[in-house]
Every structure is written in C-alpha cells, then in structure tokens.
Amino acid sequence: xxxxxxxxxxxxxxxxxxxxxxxxxxxxxxxxxxxxxxxxxxxxxxxxxxxxxxxxxxxxxxxxxxxxxxxxxxxxxxxxxxxxxxxxxxxxxxxxxxxxxxxxxxxxxxxxxxxxxxxxxxxxxxxxxxxxxxxxxxxxxxxxxxxxxxxxxxxxxxx
Amino acid sequence: xxxxxxxxxxxxxxxxxxxxxxxxxxxxxxxxxxxxxxxxxxxxxxxxxxxxxxxxxxxxxxxxxxxxxxxxxxxxxxxxxxxxxxxxxxxxxxxxxxxxxxxxxxxxxxxxxxxxxxxxxxxxxxxxxxxxxxxxxxxxxxxxxxxxxxxxxxxxxxx
Amino acid sequence: xxxxxxxxxxxxxxxxxxxxxxxxxxxxxxxxxxxxxxxxxxxxxxxxxxxxxxxxxxxxxxxxxxxxxxxxxxxxxxxxxxx
Amino acid sequence: xxxxxxxxxxxxxxxxxxxxxxxxxxxxxxxxxxxxxxxxxxxxxxxxxxxxxxxxxxxxxxxxxxxxxxxxxxxxxxxxxxx
Numbered sequence: 001x002x003x004x005x006x007x008x009x010x011x012x013x014x015x016x017x018x019x020x021x022x023x024x025x026x027x028x029x030x031x032x033x034x035x036x037x038x039x040x041x042x043x044x045x046x047x048x049x050x051x052x053x054x055x056x057x058x059x060x061x062x063x064x065x066x067x068x069x070x071x072x073x074x075x076x077x078x079x080x081x082x083x084x085x086x087x088x089x090x091x092x093x094x095x096x097x098x099x100x101x102x103x104x105x106x107x108x109x110x111x112x113x114x115x116x117x118x119x120x121x122x123x124x125x126x127x128x129x130x131x132x133x134x135x136x137x138x139x140x141x142x143x144x145x146x147x148x149x150x151x152x153x154x155x156x157x158x159x
Numbered sequence: 160x161x162x163x164x165x166x167x168x169x170x171x172x173x174x175x176x177x178x179x180x181x182x183x184x185x186x187x188x189x190x191x192x193x194x195x196x197x198x199x200x201x202x203x204x205x206x207x208x209x210x211x212x213x214x215x216x217x218x219x220x221x222x223x224x225x226x227x228x229x230x231x232x233x234x235x236x237x238x239x240x241x242x243x244x245x246x247x248x249x250x251x252x253x254x255x256x257x258x259x260x261x262x263x264x265x266x267x268x269x270x271x272x273x274x275x276x277x278x279x280x281x282x283x284x285x286x287x288x289x290x291x292x293x294x295x296x297x298x299x300x301x302x303x304x305x306x307x308x309x310x311x312x313x314x315x316x317x318x
Numbered sequence: 319x320x321x322x323x324x325x326x327x328x329x330x331x332x333x334x335x336x337x338x339x340x341x342x343x344x345x346x347x348x349x350x351x352x353x354x355x356x357x358x359x360x361x362x363x364x365x366x367x368x369x370x371x372x373x374x375x376x377x378x379x380x381x382x383x384x385x386x387x388x389x390x391x392x393x394x395x396x397x398x399x400x401x
Numbered sequence: 402x403x404x405x406x407x408x409x410x411x412x413x414x415x416x417x418x419x420x421x422x423x424x425x426x427x428x429x430x431x432x433x434x435x436x437x438x439x440x441x442x443x444x445x446x447x448x449x450x451x452x453x454x455x456x457x458x459x460x461x462x463x464x465x466x467x468x469x470x471x472x473x474x475x476x477x478x479x480x481x482x483x484x
Contacts (some may be wrong), residue, residue, distance in 0.1 A: 006466075011172065012172050013171050013172030014168065016171060016192070023248065024197070024248045025197065025198065027196040028192070028193060028194070029192040030190070030192070031188075031189070031190045031191075031192075032187070032190075032261060033175070034186065035179065035185050035187070035188060037184060037185065037186040037253075037259060038183035039184065050483070051408055052483070053405070053460075053476060056461075056476070057483075059461075060460070088183035089412060101299075102272055104192060105420070106268070107267070110261075111188075113261055117481075117482050118480075118484075119481060120484070121457070122482065122483055123479060123482055124482045135482040136480070138482075138483070140260075140262075153205075196398055209400070212322070212374070212377075215374055215377035216400075219377070219379075240400065251345055275352025275400050276399075278398060280374070280393075281399065282395065282398065284325070292400070295398075296398065297399075
C-alpha cells in the first residue's frame with residue numbers, strides 16, 4: 001500500500017511496475033488517472049491550485065485504501081494525489097489496484113476515486129481569464145460515492 | 160481508436176501518452192491490464208499459448224470499441240491483445256479509455272474487458288507440469304458480459 | 319466454402335482449415351456440424367458435444383439455426399477464453 | 402485548541418490557523434461555528450452559510466452535533482473537491 005501526496009508528476013508505468021515486478025500472482029491491474037482539463041462546465045480554465053489538509057489527507061486516503069482491501073481481494077494499491085498549481089493536461093491523481101481477477105481491481109479503483117472526489121480533504125481553485133474561484137462539489141460525485149454505502153460489494157445502477 | 164493484435168509486449172505509459180498528448184479536454188484515463196498468472200484455480204501454470212482467429216478478432220474487438228463509443232462519451236480507446244506463448248508475469252491484454260469524466264472511462268474499460276473475455280475469438284492453452292490443456296470459459300465472465308445486455312448504461316449488481 | 323477450426327476443435331479434427339462442398343440438404347450451422355461429424359472419427363470426436371461448439375460465418379458469431387447459404391468462411395471453435 | 406481553515410473558509414477568515422479558547426457553553430461543532438461567527442465580520446462572512454461548511458476533529462470528519470471536548474485540532478472547510 002502506498003499513499004503519496006506530492007507536487008511532482010507521477011509515472012504510471014513505474015507505479016504499475018512497483019506493484020507487479022517479480023510477481024506471478026497478479027492477473028489484473030486497473031488504473032485511473034485524473035487529468036486537469038481546460039474546460040469545466042463551459043468555463044475556460046488557465047490553471048488550478050489544489051490545496052490540501054496535510055496529515056488528514058494522508059490519513060483519509062489510507063483509511064479508504066484499507067476499506068477497499070477489506071472489501072475486495074487486492075494484492076496492492078497505490079494512490080498518488082498532487083497538490084499545488086497545475087495547468088490543463090497535467091496529471092492530478094492516480095489510483096492503481098492489483099488483484100488476481102479484474103472485478104476486484106476495477107471495483108477498488110472506482111471506489112477509491114469516488115471517495116477521493118468527495119471525502120479526501122482537497123480543494124480546487126480555478127484560474128479563469130483574470131478571475132479565480134473555488135470549484136463547487138459535483139452532485140454526481142456525491143451520488144457516486146453514496147452508492148458504495150448502500151449496496152453490497154458492487155454498486156447498483158447509480159445513474 | 161486503435162485495436163492491435165501482436166506477439167510483442169506493450170508499454171502502458173506510451174499507450175496512454177498516445178491518447179492524451181497535446182490534449183487538454185481529457186479529464187479521465189482508465190486502463191486495465193490483464194496479466195498471465197502462475198496459478199489458475201489451483202493449477203500451477205508454466206506457460207500459456209494464446210490462439211486467435213485472425214481477421215475476426217480485429218473485427219470483433221473493433222465492433223465492441225464502436226459499441227462502447229456509442230454508449231459513453233469517450234475521446235479515445237486503445238485495445239491491445241497479445242497472442243502466442245506467454246509466461247506468468249507477462250502482459251496479455253490492455254484496454255485504455257479516455258473521457259472528460261471518470262464514469263465513462265471506467266464503464267467503457269470494464270465493458271470492453273467483459274466482452275474480450277467472452278466474445279473475442281481467443282483461446283488459451285495452458286502448460287501445466289508436463290501436460291497441456293485448453294482453458295475452460297469462466298461462468299463469472301459470461302455473467303459479467305451479460306449484465307451490459309440487460310441494464311441501461313451501467314450494469315446493476317451482477318454478483 | 320472454407321471451414322476453419324480453432325483450439326481443441328482444430329486439434330481434434332486434425333487440421334486448421336479445409337474446403338468443403340456439403341449437399342444442399344445441409345442448410346444450417348447445426349446441420350453442418352451433424353454432417354461433418356459423420357465424415358469420420360476425428361470429426362465425430364470434435365463435434366461429439368455440439369452444444370458447446372461456437373460458430374462464426376464470415377467473422378460474425380452465429381447460432382446453430384443460422385443458415386449457411388452464401389457463407390464464404392465458416393469457423394468452429396470452443397467458447398472463447400481471451401482477455 | 403487549534404483551529405485550521407481551508408479554501409474559501411481560510412480566505413474569508415483571513416488566516417490559515419489560530420489558537421482559541423471558547424467558553425464552556427460552546428460544546429459542539431455547530432455551537433463553535435455560531436460562536437466564531439460572532440467574533441467579527443470576517444468570521445460572520447466565513448460562517449454565514451454554516452450548513453455547507455464541513456468540519457474535522459483531529460483529522461476525522463465530524464457532524465455539527467459532534468462534541469468538541471478533548472479536541473486538539475479542529476478544521477473548517479468547504480465540501481471537498483479532490484480527485
């Protein structure tokens with residue numbers, strides 16, 4: 001299990017290799033990379049600054065990684081979340097989950113992303129042509145996170 | 160859209176870069192890598208040989224990629240499936256899906272993997288201590304593929 | 319028409335492909351499998367459990383009751399195990 | 402106890418953190434927000450819509466009715482937008 005908060009970019013191939021190298025029990029590797037977009041609901045974004053709550057952010061993410069491990073048979077999980085100023089095209093967040101079969105790897109990666117979006121203490125401030133504003137929470141993200149609380153191991157049709 | 164069948168290994172980072180480089184509209188990159196395991200339901204695997212139906216395999220995968228694009232708002236999809244002899248630890252299959260939001264990227268990657276497992280014309284022959292045998296289809300894979308036929312855009316609780 | 323065999327169907331039949339010319343009363347995939355299985359021991363073995371064998375006509379999956387008229391290439395194979 | 406503010410709560414209060422010593426009748430997170438909002442215009446502005454503000458005690462999310470007794474560090478912030 002690795003949880004890292006950092007200003008620097010990450011290398012997805014290297015992170016996968018870190019979890020899989022030398023092993024022959026892993027059959028499934030699911031990854032998700034969140035990337036900074038130039039457009040948020042019609043607004044042109046020049047850059048964004050990610051603020052986080054040091055100490056709590058690591059603890060919250062680690063709690064969710066442990067919850068994922070309790071829910072699904074996983075071999076390894078890596079979560080990297082960047083903070084600081086990012087421009088469109090920059091990587092923001094990475095989740096890698098490994099398992100023997102794909103169901104667990106996919107479910108864990110989705111579960112962790114839903115939680116990172118709604119419960120991890122990060123806040124995005126966008127720079128738009130001259131102005132700056134804090135991003136508002138997306139209702140769709142809350143609904144996505146909520147479905148893991150209701151259903152059993154897999155979410156029902158949430159949309 | 161890229162669909163490739165090849166003997167050679169693939170580089171996940173390079174495939175992601177191919178889909179994302181120079182773009183600022185992508186917010187989500189989901190990937191799945193299937194890896195050859197040393198153990199299949201209690202049997203020790205020394206190697207496996209993947210046979211495929213040239214022509215049909217490309218056509219089938221492309222049809223599923225097009226179906227994924229019709230179902231979800233995707234920017235790009237890459238599917239690479241290896242054939243020939245592979246040993247435990249070797250990559251077998253890669254799916255990369257990009258979108259503006261994570262829901263579409265995850266769903267497309269899962270959908271494509273479920274279909275590759277059940278409908279793409281590939282057959283695995285395993286080498287076990289001295290003997291060799293064709294892998295039998297997993298019922299769980301059929302169920303996973305079936306859920307996309309029943310529900311709307313997202314599968315219901317399939318397990 | 320051209321027949322292709324894959325995986326253990328290919329191994330049992332003993333060849334990867336062949337040209338055939340079935341009689342006109344062989345109209346469907348299911349009837350073609352029955353006709354093939356009467357061609358010899360290796361075919362009988364390959365198609366002994368016809369229910370598990372999948373077929374494709376010209377690169378598209380088809381069912382046992384699909385007509386074979388006009389097919390250029392028909393393939394028989396076990397359930398797929400890719401991915 | 403130590404208070405931390407993040408994102409626009411921090412910007413409105415005008416500082417990232419401070420030490421406070423609330424009176425004993427301030428028992429819950431909700432009561433603490435109400436007490437803070439009476440400390441000055443910047444606090445009133447920061448907490449004017451208390452319903453949207455989230456809180457954490459010692460790095461764990463808590464609700465408005467959670468007791469603050471024994472807390473070392475309390476943080477106030479808007480809904481999270483990470484990921």
